[in-house]
Amino acid sequence: MVLSSFSVSASPEQQTKIKQIAQLAEYVGVDYVAAVGNGKVLDADEYQEMTEFSNVIISQATSLTSNTNEFDIVKTHAQTLHSIISNKGSVEEVRAASSVLRESLLKFMPQLSLPNSLLPIEQTKALFSANCSMCHGPSGKGDGPLAKNLTPEPTNFTNEERATNRSLMGLFDAVSNGIEDTPMVAFTQFNEQQRWSLAFYVGSLAFQSVEQPKNVEQNITASQIVNLNPAQLSVGLNDTQKQYVQWLRGNPEHLFSAKKDPISVTRTQLLAAQQAHAKGNYSQASDLSISAYLDGFELVENNLNAYDENLRKSIEVQLMDLRKTFKEEKDTAIVNEKVTAALAQLAKASNMLNETKLTDSALLSASLVILLREGLEALLVVIALMTVLIKTKRQDALKYVHVGWIAALIAGGLTWAAAQTLIEISGTSREVMEGVGAMLAAVILLYVGVWMHSKTSAKQWQAYIQNNINKRLESGTLWGLAGLSFIAVYREVFETVLFYQSLLTQSTTEQYSSIAMGFAIGVAILAVITWVLVKYSIKLPVAKFFAITTYLLFLLSFVLMGKAVTALQEADIVGIATLPINIDLVWLGIKSTWQGVTAQLIVIAIFGFYIFKGKNQK
CATH class of the missing domain: 1.10.760.10 (Cytochrome c-like domain)
Incomplete structure (x- = not known):
């Protein structure tokens, strides 16, 4: 459980000083009541200790330096606390100054993590x-x-x-x-x-x-x-x-036993972002708004779709816009207006999810859709790899593809188990993993698609067979196939488990059977699709098979490229420039951003170039 997302700009030596200042400031705020009252010293020894601590605070704060003068605010607050103590100010003044000083130090402190549970x-x-x-x-x-x-x-x-x-x-x-x-x-x-x-x-x-x-x-x-x-x-x-x-x-x-309500997490992080923005911590506010979406709302998007898909899309757009607003907008009135609007929508979503319990049929449908949506992409990649190897008479390489997807299933389960018991994987880390994995898979699929397009004619295919039929695939290529199989499946497995966990939090124990039924039906459908694809793709003539598979791989590359950009945008690695119209086609990976559309247009351009080139060579 990560306690903070503050950006650490202090060196290890400075962080040691910062922690000491924070500790002493709090100690002074607590014990000053025994030292001074009504402007008079109540206990000389206590007052001397308070004075010594305030001197240490001033000394440590003064020694903090940076090229951007970011520690000036800390030095100012330290001086204020020192002056109040020197003038025998009231307990209330000392505690207020101590509190302000500690808050100014928080953003420089390194991230700390709580254990997932306390000792009995x-x-x-x-x-x-x-x-x-x-x-x-x-x-x-x-x-x-x-x-x-x-x-x-x-x-x-x-x-x-x-x-x-x-x-x-x-x-x-x-x-x-x-x-x-x-x-x-x-x-x-x-x-x-x-x-x-x-x-x-x-x-x-x-x-x-x-x-x-x-x-x-x-x-x-x-x-x-x-x-x-x-x-x-x-x-x-x-x-x-x-x-x-x-x-x-x-x-x-x-704090350790209660289930996290994703909507409450979103609301809490937005309010924290609003407070950070009001204090001028724009980068911190943006980080908190990213967490509001990734660690909160994204986990209930599938559930909310069962009630009101338009509301889900509206909240998603609001949260993405708020991220940019927190980072770039200096007018707190504008920020507060947008936060209020988002909170109102979140309240509506919360009422839908909490007051109207998901029916058994809705849970079954949601479970089925999650598995089909996440599993179909991975399945198509693995099936395409397997059929290509069979067509090229490389059955000896099939085991590498199997190693890849089986390892991905195991790794997905282990990753989730670790996240539940040992560590907490933040939404940002999850999106980076998914984005990088999707982009890598998209590029590889694009390459494979280009290669297959070059073999769509019988003459080209026969020449390829003649030159390669007696050659074994090199070990690097074989493990590359295993890697592609692993990447394609792992990102989908991890996301699938995440969404199922969220679905379970929105249901009662008695309804778990409905979720399990949806999962089982999804597995059965995917199994049927696998059987149909394997059986009939192998029976197709070589040229026709390669032509169909080429288009399939380009389509998968198109979808994965869009999803990759979206994931990296949600992790705040890629910028967001919205289109004048709102588009949200999840199955095609299309979102209303110039970056995503541009990346997908590049895939189309490459695809078009090789199609045009192939026709001219015939």
Whole structure:
């Protein structure tokens, strides 16, 4: 589970300084209440510590340098915090300045990942008892046997005011790296899951008595709950929503066990993008809007099609447009207007998906369409390769094609299993994989199609047989066939499993049989298509077979090229320039962008050139 998509422009040395600044800023925001009150020093030792920490913050911030002066905002906020502490400002002023400083640092921090699950609570408690209770006490109240001899005293994790101003990221950093000039040491002997489990556990102690509020939209992401403290998350919220924030801190397992609603993910990421844009972080806003589509809405497109295909197309166009808007538009009013419009459409889609349960027949149909749509392209490529080898009397090479598609099925299953249990594959990574795979397959198919077109006459075919019948295919060529078979099948398998997983989240356990039935029917149809193609393609005369297969391969190349460009556009690798008219022909890979249409026109131009050249040579 990736916590953030912030762009890291800081060097490793700078990132170390940034993390220390963030940690100290949060520490100051939490402990300043014991040092100063009403403009007077309450505890000289505490105030001295706050002053020393603010001096370290200033020193570290000043040492941050870059050619683009991107750290100037950090230095400004660090100076503001230092000045407030020097002038014995109020607790509210210090906490506000500390919060602003930490937020300005987030985009420079490296990506962190949560484990897919925390340790069982009993294991976490045992870990805390064995390693933390001597200082922090058996219940985390800061009253362990060694507490009285430590300066500063260990943290009381059950103190709600303190916990409200402490982020889980800060707690994780403290467990991982310790806190300089304090008795808190780094627990480097623990793995990441153990350290995250401890951070979530101690962060929950002050809120475990909070009851879960009812009828609250659950749109707080793991990134927000980890990077921001409850005080920051509660800004602008009503009492019920604030209670939900506290309940979530007290019950963090909800973040790991709850199913992700793709529409909620889309909504959350759009709102986060809107906030980033308002702060001038346009690139970050664009990244979040990309995630809104790829990690959210794309996963329910097939389901929504069963209700309202036009609504699906409308939302897709809005989200693609918002990506460009977040990156290029500086007027927040325009951005807010577009976000509001998109949220309204998403609410409509959510109501359709949640209030009207998909019927068994709709699930069966959706399951069938997914398998046929994704499986047919891969099947046609594999069948074309197999029949070409049979026609060229290269049956010895068939095993390489079989190795390719069988390996793709296995790899697709393993990849998905890994994504479910070990890592989280982002939507962007998925689209890059699919885009590159589709483009590579399109180019190879185009090449094979040109080669086959050159053999469409009996005379040319006989000459080819005469020259090559006694030659074995070279090993490089054989493994190239296996590679093409693998690429064609793997990208479709992975996408198919992804869509089926989304379909399962939108259905009840009792309806799984309908999805399985749709899948089984799809497999049966693909099997029949395979049998028909193999049987009758082999019986065709050589010249006619090559002519038909040539057109088929060019068509597949055309479709895959369009899908490749679309996938790379969704991953923000290829730009998006929309056509004046809206076209969405999924089966042909056609979308309303100049880049996609141009790439497909190039395929047509190459195809036309060789058709024209072949006719002139006859």
